[in-house]
Amino acid sequence: MVGDINEERAERVHSVPWEGSFFTAIDAADGAVVMGGLRGRMFRTEDEGLTWTVVEKPPTSAVVALSRMDDGTLVGGGIAGEILVSKDDGRSFSMSPASFTAGPIFDLTQGAGNTLLIAGPKGIKSATLSQ
Secondary structure: OEEEHHHOEEEOOOOOOOOOOEEEEEEOOOOOEEEEEHHHOEEEEOOOOOOOEEOEOOOOOOEEEEEEOOOOOEEEEEOOOOEEEEOOOOOEOEEOOOOOOOOOOOEEEEOOOOEEEEEEOOEEEEEEOOO
8 A cells, every 4th residue: 555644545556566465564774665475475666666576585485574684684584484684675685594593483673783583483582693
């Protein structure tokens, strides 16, 4: 939906080239929006949803969490435990060596320094992102 929250008005965006579910979205440091969802699909828009591009990344399970670190790095989490890292404002992601060490991921956020706090079915765990 695109619209104006102050006017309580929204318009449906039909340009996303995917009819599956989305579970998470994040704003990149450059103002773009990155969305993740079912079957590991990820898309990026630079024009408030008018056009979308497919994000380049390795195959993953459903992307259920996205977070932006203090340095602008975007981090994504797959429900099966994959941790994805983007240094280019979400245009592409690579698999982190920390993947699968925390188990299933429900959400993630930056912890102290370069650590990631990962929430899952067994509580909260911490992982260190490599530079």
